[in-house]
Each structure stands twice: as structure tokens, then as C-alpha cells.
Amino acid sequence: MAEKLLYEPNAPDYKPASLDCSTQSLFDKLAPDASLSTFMDVLTQVQDVFHLVNNTDDKDNNMITVFCPVNSAFKNELDLYTREHLDDFLRNHIVRGSKIDPDALKRIHSPLKSMSGASIHVKHHFFSQKTVLNDHATVDTVHYIEAINGYAYKIDHLLRPAK
Known part of the structure; x- marks a missing residue:
């Protein structure tokens, strides 16, 4: 029988409520979000x-x-990545060495380098107030997640290599 997902969306937080949120990792803060289960x-x-x-x-x-x-x-977009490419997939979505807050993200003019070495082009559209990555993925800069080890943003598309 196939194993179930390790993540259960309605499971209680495994960290005691008395812990200060500033000591939680991004994983701790992302895990309870059902929209990110995949x-x-x-x-x-x-x-x-x-x-x-x-x-x-x-x-x-x-x-x-x-x-x-x-x-x-x-x-x-399941055709972009297969099980053999999970490592590349994750590395394309992570920028290491910088904790980019929403205001800084909106002001970025040069491409970011993902952990895979791929460029992530950031464009902030002033009139619509939308931030887009690689002309494809819209970033939710309102509901960002901050943790001790960085920031996380929800995006509506998988990151494809920049053109």
C-alpha cells in the first residue's frame, strides 16, 4: 500500500504555543497551510x-x-518537473543568503539567483501593485510568511527558467 503524505492539513501544531514565533523556521510556519500541501x-x-x-x-x-x-x-504544469527533478524544482524556488522582505522584493531591479543557479526576474507593476516572477508567477506579497530563517511567498505558477 502506498504511503500517505507526511503532511496532514488539520493536524495541530507540534510546537508548544508558548514558543515565540520568532524562533520558528519557515517549515514550521508553512506546514499548517493547506494551500501549500503539494x-x-x-x-x-x-x-x-x-x-x-x-x-x-x-x-x-x-x-x-x-x-x-x-x-x-x-x-x-506537471510536465515541467518529474519525480527525478524534485531537487532542481525546489532549488529553482529558493534564494539563499538573503531574507527579502515584501518592500525589498518590490524594489529589486536585477535578477535574483536561485539555489539552482537560475535567474529569477522580479517585476513590480506600480499601478496594479502586483509583483511577478519571470513574467509568469504572481507573488502574494500581502500574505507573506516571516520566520527566523527567512521569508516565504505564495506564487500562483511554478517558476520556469527565465527567458
């Missing part, structure tokens, strides 16, 4: 990337910014 399932299958996202060491070299595709982003 991304979280992929994340738990690549150990070194999982450890980076679950890290609570707040040294600069451990800071990350993660662009997390919501479940619906996977629906029409």
Missing part, C-alpha cells in the same frame, strides 16, 4: 533542502527566501 510534500522528499527550510539558525548564510507554489499551480 509543495510541502515535495519539500519533505529532498533532505538537504528540507533541512535548510527547517533550520532555526539565524546566521546570514542560512537566510532564505522561498517562493512556494500553491496547490493549483501544479495542476497544469
Whole structure:
């Protein structure tokens, strides 16, 4: 019989409520979000990337910014990545060495470098107030997640290599 997902959307938080949120990792804060269950399932299958996202060491070299595709982003784009490419998939969605807050993200003019080495082009559209990555994925800069080891943003499409 196939194993179930490691993530259960209605499971209680495994950390005591008395802990200060500033000590929680991005994984701790992302795991309860049902709209990210597919991304979280992929994340738990690549150990070194999982450890980076679950890290609570707040040294600069451990800071990350993660662009997390919501479940619906996977629906029409399953052809982009296969099970053999999970590592590349995750690395395309993570910028290491920087904790980019929403205001800084809107002001970025040069491409970001993902952990895979791919460029992530950021465009902020002043009139619509939307931030778009690689001319394809819209970033939710209103409902961002901040943790001790970085920021995470929901995006509506998988990141494709920049053109």
C-alpha cells in the first residue's frame, strides 16, 4: 500500500504555543497551510533542502527566501518537473543568503539567483501593485510568511527558467 503524505492539513501544531514565533523556521510556519500541501510534500522528499527550510539558525548564510507554489499551480504544469527533478524544482524556488522582505522584493531591479543557479526576474507593476516572477508567477506579497530563517511567498505558477 502506498504511503500517505507526511503532511496532514488539520493536524495541530507540534510546537508548544508558548514558543515565540520568532524562533520558528519557515517549515514550521508553512506546514499548517493547506494551500501549500503539494509543495510541502515535495519539500519533505529532498533532505538537504528540507533541512535548510527547517533550520532555526539565524546566521546570514542560512537566510532564505522561498517562493512556494500553491496547490493549483501544479495542476497544469506537471510536465515541467518529474519525480527525478524534485531537487532542481525546489532549488529553482529558493534564494539563499538573503531574507527579502515584501518592500525589498518590490524594489529589486536585477535578477535574483536561485539555489539552482537560475535567474529569477522580479517585476513590480506600480499601478496594479502586483509583483511577478519571470513574467509568469504572481507573488502574494500581502500574505507573506516571516520566520527566523527567512521569508516565504505564495506564487500562483511554478517558476520556469527565465527567458
